Amino acid sequence: MVCVCRPTALCSLRKKLFRWVTFFLLLFIMVIFYKEGCPCRGTSCGCETYISDRGISSWFDKHFNSTIEPLLTKENQEISPDILRWWLRLQLRETAPRPIHLQLFQKARKWRPTRGRRSCQCWSCAVVGNSGHLLGSGYGALIDSHHVVLRMNKAMTEGYESDVGRKTTHHIMYPESAKDLKANVVPVLVPFKPQDLIWLESVQGSFRTQKSIRAAWDKAAILHPAFMKYVHDSWMEQHGRYPSTGLLALILSLHLCDQLSVFGYGADSKGNWHHYWEHNRNAGAFRRTGVHNATFEAAVIQQLARIGKVRLYGSNHMEPRVAQATCHTATSILESILSALGICGQRSPWPG
Structure with missing residues (x-):
């Protein structure tokens, strides 16, 4: 943020205000994602359906x-x-x-x-x-x-x-x-x-x-x-x-x-x-x-x-291969940010 104001105290106040607004905006996004889950289902990086989904059978x-x-x-x-x-x-x-x-x-x-x-x-x-x-x-x-x-x-x-x-x-x-x-x-x-x-x-x-x-x-x-x-x-x-x-x-x-x-x-x-x-x-x-x-x-x-x-x-048929999803760049960046913030992880659910 470029400040062209005078005096210096007012400029410093605006900088602090900008930081606090940014902080609360990120906090708001974290709360929303925590309640709703990661923004990945149905995207190029997430599954369309998950094994644990209920109501199918x-x-x-x-x-x-x-x-x-x-x-x-x-x-x-x-x-x-x-x-x-x-x-x-x-x-x-x-x-x-x-x-x-x-x-x-x-x-x-x-x-x-x-x-x-x-x-x-x-x-x-x-x-x-x-x-x-x-x-x-x-x-x-x-x-x-x-x-x-x-x-x-x-x-x-x-x-x-x-x-x-x-x-x-x-x-x-x-x-x-x-x-x-x-x-x-x-x-x-x-x-x-x-x-x-x-x-x-x-x-x-x-x-x-x-x-x-x-x-x-x-x-x-x-x-x-x-x-x-x-x-x-x-x-x-x-x-x-x-x-x-x-x-x-x-x-x-x-x-x-x-x-x-x-x-x-x-x-x-x-x-x-x-x-x-x-x-x-x-x-x-x-x-x-x-x-x-x-x-x-x-x-x-x-x-x-x-x-x-x-x-x-099985032994008598070859199932059609489903291509692995590839993340778009913007989605990958978003996932990296969310992972760094501790909202959504990319770690394997398996031990190791």
Whole structure:
């Protein structure tokens, strides 16, 4: 602001007045955005629709609980007795909670959620299962185009890049299915029993376990037992003893992503259930474990696809690719300002 007035005191007053007006104007904008949300929905940078949108499907609204926190945090580390009893029954005969069980969760590494800040970024995620129908699919580049790529268990990419992609941002697993991960990949532990938390505690702060499994364990996140029970009760309607790692990964992504693509779930085109990197003659083994109900899980995933909450890529068809939105310069500048002011963030809702 150029001042040409006299005397100097009056000029100084006008400068101060200008600063205060500017301050209150920005404050007003912040209040409006806080109440209404980021100015991103429906723009070139935001999603037209979000997974969490309600009123589209009564089935989804009945099953989806937006208030539950999927990962272990400082705020939810106290596990209720009923959740603890259910969790202990997953793989142990012991059902009586003991202080040591609570201490395991209290001592475990906690995730600090970032989703409290409204995001101007439309976070696209790809959950990549291990089905043999990925072979020859050519989905690699499409998978890599997502902001977040979640893989699971023993999944490998080397030698299969054209079909499954190269990118991995997060990897969900349990000790028996753990594998070497790159330093920039965030491990997500599914604790099925107390020993799993003891195993993770033993490797915290290091980059190598006793079994020489390399991973950035200091970044690890832990799936909350209450979330696992929620998936079993609400989504699986208590079919099977507990949900598979694949379904847990998918429902986790429903809660942390804005838009979700699903690859590598289900049998191949010949009806065989096997991993894409191996030849499994016992093709129906997964269905006969008695632990997971593969048929019911498949029905849940198909229903999510039918109502448009996920984009499901199967073995017999190629879904149309949706181009990633590109922000206009003016919108990008606005988002940067809002992010700096703490109104809207562009940080990923995922741990890492």
